[in-house]
Amino acid sequence: MSEPVKVLGERRAFAPLLTVEGLQVRYGAIQALRGVSLQVGKGEMVALIGANGAGKTSTLRAVSGMLKAAAGRITLEGKDTTSLKAHQLVPRGMAHAPEGRGIFPNLTVQENLELGAYLRRDTARIEQDMEKGFTLFPVLKERRRQLAGTLSGGEQQMLAIARALLSKPQLLLLDEPSLGLAPQVTETIFRTLREVNATGVSVLLVEQNAHLALNAAHYGYVLETGEVVMAGAGKALLESAEVRRAYLGE
Amino acid sequence: MATPGATTLPDDMAGPIPPALRGLLPVLLALPVLALAEWTLGASPFATYLLSVVGVNIILAVSLNIVNGMTGQFSIGHAGFMAVGAYIAGVTSLSLKEVALSFLPVAASDQVLFVVALLAGGVCAALCGFLVGLPSLRLRGDYLAIVTLGFGEIIRVFVQNTEAFGRALGLSGIPQYSSVAMVYFWVFLVVLVARRIAGSSHGRSLWAIREDEVAAEAMGVDTTGYKVRAFVISSFFAGIAGGLFAHFVPIINPGSFTFVKSMEIVVMVVLGGLGSTTGAIVAAIFLTLLPEGLRSLFGAMGAEGSLAQKVDQIRMPVYGVLLVVLMLARPQGLFGTKELWDVLPRWLPRRKKGLS
Numbered sequence: 001m002s003e004p005v006k007v008l009g010e011r012r013a014f015a016p017l018l019t020v021e022g023l024q025v026r027y028g029a030i031q032a033l034r035g036v037s038l039q040v041g042k043g044e045m046v047a048l049i050g051a052n053g054a055g056k057t058s059t060l061r062a063v064s065g066m067l068k069a070a071a072g073r074i075t076l077e078g079k080d081t082t083s084l085k086a087h088q089l090v091p092r093g094m095a096h097a098p099e100g101r102g103i104f105p106n107l108t109v110q111e112n113l114e115l116g117a118y119l120r121r122d123t124a125r126i127e128q129d130m131e132k133g134f135t136l137f138p139v140l141k142e143r144r145r146q147l148a149g150t151l152s153g154g155e156q157q158m159l160a161i162a163r164a165l166l167s168k169p170q171l172l173l174l175d176e177p178s179l180g181l182a183p184q185v186t187e188t189i190f191r192t193l194r195e196v197n198a199t200g201v202s203v204l205l206v207e208q209n210a211h212l213a214l215n216a217a218h219y220g221y222v223l224e225t226g227e228v229v230m231a232g233a234g235k236a237l238l239e240s241a242e243v244r245r246a247y248l249g250e
Numbered sequence: 251m252a253t254p255g256a257t258t259l260p261d262d263m264a265g266p267i268p269p270a271l272r273g274l275l276p277v278l279l280a281l282p283v284l285a286l287a288e289w290t291l292g293a294s295p296f297a298t299y300l301l302s303v304v305g306v307n308i309i310l311a312v313s314l315n316i317v318n319g320m321t322g323q324f325s326i327g328h329a330g331f332m333a334v335g336a337y338i339a340g341v342t343s344l345s346l347k348e349v350a351l352s353f354l355p356v357a358a359s360d361q362v363l364f365v366v367a368l369l370a371g372g373v374c375a376a377l378c379g380f381l382v383g384l385p386s387l388r389l390r391g392d393y394l395a396i397v398t399l400g401f402g403e404i405i406r407v408f409v410q411n412t413e414a415f416g417r418a419l420g421l422s423g424i425p426q427y428s429s430v431a432m433v434y435f436w437v438f439l440v441v442l443v444a445r446r447i448a449g450s451s452h453g454r455s456l457w458a459i460r461e462d463e464v465a466a467e468a469m470g471v472d473t474t475g476y477k478v479r480a481f482v483i484s485s486f487f488a489g490i491a492g493g494l495f496a497h498f499v500p501i502i503n504p505g506s507f508t509f510v511k512s513m514e515i516v517v518m519v520v521l522g523g524l525g526s527t528t529g530a531i532v533a534a535i536f537l538t539l540l541p542e543g544l545r546s547l548f549g550a551m552g553a554e555g556s557l558a559q560k561v562d563q564i565r566m567p568v569y570g571v572l573l574v575v576l577m578l579a580r581p582q583g584l585f586g587t588k589e590l591w592d593v594l595p596r597w598l599p600r601r602k603k604g605l606s
Contacts, residue, residue, distance in 0.1 A: 090470030
């Protein structure tokens with residue numbers, strides 16, 4: 001960790017939910033993350049932006065327990081979860097919609113959603129929550145008997161989000177929800193994300209599309225070669241000359 | 251371990267038969283058929299032998315299908331687990347040869363000892379499956395295939411150089427306890443287990459892993475745990491198949507458990523359709539009887555022994571051609587992921603379609 005992180009704008013006060021301190025991740029000899037620290041509050045939407053290879057996805061995967069942290073500490077609601085694996089974190093309220101959507105193409109929409117509720121035992125409530133998902137994304141209801149692989153890219157992303165929500169998460173981790181989607185579809189998805197966030201679900205979002213992400217998020221972190229180089233309120237980052245030059249092509 | 255019934259399987263499968271009995275039903279139905287088969291075939295050693303080989307191959311194919319088909323992990327060392335079962339069961343039987351349980355008639359005592367030997371072989375194979383699976387199931391695709399291939403070869407070479415296992419000469423004199431009924435009892439057991447797994451939430455987890463491992467992990471599936479469990483179950487039955495095999499062939503030697511045998515089982519699973527138990531059974535029957543069919547075909551063509559005797563050698567090219575044709579014409583295998591009742595005509599009563 002070299003230079004201090006440049007902080008822009010005021011952060012709205014949220015009760016802390018996720019705290020990451022000095023997170024390091026290695027792939028063999030290559031160090032992907034060199035000490036990332038960040039926070040997500042309860043009900044907050046936080047965006048993680050940065051160029052290709054900056055370590056955005058690695059951060060997300062380490063937080064959700066799919067990657068082992070080489071060093072650092074991750075706490076969820078004050079409890080240390082650094083060494084926990086994904087299947088232990090899901091029941092603690094962490095839901096991860098992986099990059100490239102990761103839906104099950106040969107299962108129907110309905111079955112995909114059922115898998116989202118995989119660890120839940122309150123069968124009666126699942127049905128209700130599934131209906132809630134259908135209100136968020138009505139198109140999924142029309143297609144509930146269809147194989148997920150036959151959905152359009154946007155619909156698949158919606159399914160991935162709806163499925164992640166079915167585990168009743170406190171924290172939703174989203175990896176590149178706009179990947180390969182038409183701008184209009186992306187907007188629909190982000191609008192729904194804000195709705196979801198407004199119901200109290202915290203969101204940690206990784207995005208290439210800095211403009212969209214920072215507009216939607218309360219707070220943002222800028223990653224560069226495995227380190228947080230800048231942080232700040234979404235709008236403030238969006239207005240900063242450096243971010244505009246580096247990520248918005250101005 | 252988290253295996254909740256999160257998915258809501260409709261309870262309309264509840265018929266007039268109580269659920270507890272329904273699992274046993276296939277076995278109960280099969281018993282008289284097996285008894286009949288045993289009785290009619292008693293006179294023909296060749297038919298008995300062939301039926302036993304078919305049964306053993308069905309066990310191997312159905313058990314491999316749990317790993318390769320349902321879980322989508324490409325394992326090509328199944329003959330290795332079979333060898334473990336064959337040798338452990340064989341050695342157990344040999345050392346218990348003189349033992350007789352005094353409170354039972356001789357025949358019954360032999361069968362009890364046989365089952366003990368089989369279970370010893372199965373458990374040892376399962377243990378090997380656990381030891382191999384735990385580190386290697388973190389690998390994906392080709393890498394796992396290479397590790398399992400390596401394991402199969404290690405077992406073979408180990409046996410070939412161990413005095414207690416008879417080295418390259420193999421083990422002979424293993425009491426011939428096996429019977430068609432015993433083989434098919436295990437066939438039913440493995441089919442039952444495979445089907446029960448497929449229909450359970452355990453099976454859905456395996457299915458999720460097969461479809462997309464990352465997504466399954468994100469959903470909270472303990473991917474490594476499920477893969478290892480599938481591997482252990484599969485190895486157990488491979489060991490049982492090996493144990494059965496050891497008790498009806500006159501001699502077992504390392505040559506019976508080479509890479510070619512592993513490949514044969516993989517071909518059965520792929521031909522039948524990855525994920526279909528029905529497919530594995532049909533393909534196992536077909537591919538086991540194919541050499542016999544070829545033999546009589548060449549015999550009938552008057553190819554005077556020469557060709558007919560070489561059937562065992564030309565079998566592999568035939569498999570190769572079969573696979574190429576299959577991949578071109580029907581890449582999902584004969585049955586795809588469907589089961590018998592999915593392809594039966596509509597007028598037959600059908601099971602509610604689940605995941606597989």
